[in-house]
Amino acid sequence: MTVVLIPPAINKYAEDHTSAEMPALAALNRETNMKVEMPVMLSGKLQGWVLQMMSHMAKPRRILEIGTYTGYSAICLAQGLAEDGHLHTIDINEELQDMCFRYFCEAGLEKKITQHIGKAADIIPALDEMFDMVFIDADKQNYHLYYDMVFDKVPVGGFILADNVLFEGDVVLPEEQMGKNGRAMHLFNEKIKNDTRVEHVLLPVRDGIMIVRKIAN
Numbered sequence: 001m002t003v004v005l006i007p008p009a010i011n012k013y014a015e016d017h018t019s020a021e022m023p024a025l026a027a028l029n030r031e032t033n034m035k036v037e038m039p040v041m042l043s044g045k046l047q048g049w050v051l052q053m054m055s056h057m058a059k060p061r062r063i064l065e066i067g068t069y070t071g072y073s074a075i076c077l078a079q080g081l082a083e084d085g086h087l088h089t090i091d092i093n094e095e096l097q098d099m100c101f102r103y104f105c106e107a108g109l110e111k112k113i114t115q116h117i118g119k120a121a122d123i124i125p126a127l128d129e130m131f132d133m134v135f136i137d138a139d140k141q142n143y144h145l146y147y148d149m150v151f152d153k154v155p156v157g158g159f160i161l162a163d164n165v166l167f168e169g170d171v172v173l174p175e176e177q178m179g180k181n182g183r184a185m186h187l188f189n190e191k192i193k194n195d196t197r198v199e200h201v202l203l204p205v206r207d208g209i210m211i212v213r214k215i216a217n
C-alpha cells in the first residue's frame with residue numbers, strides 16, 4: 001500500500017482533475033493522517049471518488065463493507081445509496097468506532113450507517129440481509145473466505161468490490177518472492193478468474209480494485 005503503482009505525475013494529474021473531497025471527508029483524511037496509525041490504509045480522494053461513482057451508478061439499497069478503519073470509504077459508498085438505503089460496516093478495531101461515528105454524523109449519514117465491531121467472519125453470518133454491493137477491504141488472508149461468505153447474500157446483478165488486489169505489485173513477482181499478503185491476493189484474483197458465476201474487471205487504480213458482478217447463483 002505504500003508503493004505507488006501509477007506514476008506519481010499521472011496520479012497527481014488524475015487527482016487534480018477529480019472533484020474535491022466533500023468537507024467531512026477532507027477533515028477525516030486530515031485527522032486520520034495526523035492522529036491514527038497506518039493512515040496509508042485510508043482509501044483517499046481518487047479511490048474514494050471511484051467508489052462513490054460506482055455506488056451512484058448502482059444505487060444500492062444495501063451495502064456491506066468489510067474493513068471500516070476511520071470510515072472514509074463507508075462515507076464514499078453511502079453517498080450513492082438508494083433513498084431508503086443502508087450501509088453496514090464491520091471492523092475488528094473498536095478504538096476507531098467513536099471517530100467513525102463523529103464523521104458519519106458530520107456527513108449526515110449517522111442514520112444510514114450501522115457499525116459492527118468484531119471479527120468479520122463472526123459477524124457476516126449474523127447479518128440477515130441481501131447486499132447489492134459488498135466492499136472487501138480487511139485482512140488480506142481472508143478475502144477468499146469473505147467472498148464465499150457473502151456470495152449467497154448478493155443477488156444476481158449485484159457487485160462485490162475488493163481493494164488492494166495488486167498488493168503493491170507483489171502479485172506479478174515470481175511466486176517465491178511474493179510476500180504473504182501478495183500471495184493471498186494473487187490466489188484471490190485467480191479464484192475470481194476461475195469463478196464462472198461472475199464477470200469481473202481488475203482496475204489498476206491505487207493498489208488495485210477488483211470489481212465483480214454476479215451473473216449466476
Ligand SMILES: C[S@@+](CC[C@H](N)C(=O)[O-])C[C@H]1O[C@@H](n2cnc3c(N)ncnc32)[C@H](O)[C@@H]1O
Nearest residue numbers: 041042043067069072073091092119120138139
Ligand atoms: C485497509 S483498512 C480499511 C480502510 C477503509 N475501508 C478505507 O478505505 O478507509 C482495513 C481494516 O480492516 C480491519 N480488520 C482487519 N482484520 C479484520 C477482521 N478479521 N475483521 C474485521 N475487520 C478487520 C482493520 O482493523 C482495518 O481497520
